[in-house]
Amino acid sequence: DGGITQSPKYLFRKEGQNVTLSCEQNLNHDAMYWYRQDPGQGLRLIYYSQIVNDFQKGDIAEGYSVSREKKESFPLTVTSAQKNPTAFYLCASRLTGDDGYTFGSGTRLTVV
């Protein structure tokens, strides 16, 4: 079955360490997105990519980095520069021109 896979589901890291969250899709979707969700707040866009080897900053890109070397994969690195990294991270994808965004199951990152 086609879908988006995020791994791991739960991730713990020490403060000051970089960490990479995985997002893989086999839907042949062109566009991929990373969102962050905090309690009491809506999903906020971190980065997005509409084609391979190209990506744009979203509303809260500081302290994060991404790559899009393959259509299927859009990993997100949370760097030590991110001041408050503990959050629920959601990856999504969309076929250009289609209506719906498909979401992965999310990664809950806790930095201690």
Place this chain on the structure above:
Amino acid sequence: GQNIDQPTEMTATEGAIVQINCTYQTSGFNGLFWYQQHAGEAPTFLSYNVLDGLEEKGRFSSFLSRSKGYSYLLLKELQMKDSASYLCAVGYNTDKLIFGTGTRLQVFP
């Protein structure tokens, strides 16, 4: 700027009807989405409106008025499993989506 408002919490009784409102201000509007999200899980797509009017899908309906920057999600014959957060999201510019903070709905027996 982009802004979406929806109520923070709502409660309803099993079998009843509930309407969740959403108002928005965006530039380059290209559609309004409703998603359902259970705690700790990914949002799942419920509906998409790009033209004014009502879209019906089983127990769920969604309405859009672009001139008023207003949408609502109508849930009929509420079931306990409908207890979740409902996210209003607006597509803008070419391919970006902005989300509201979500409305947490609790359904009681």
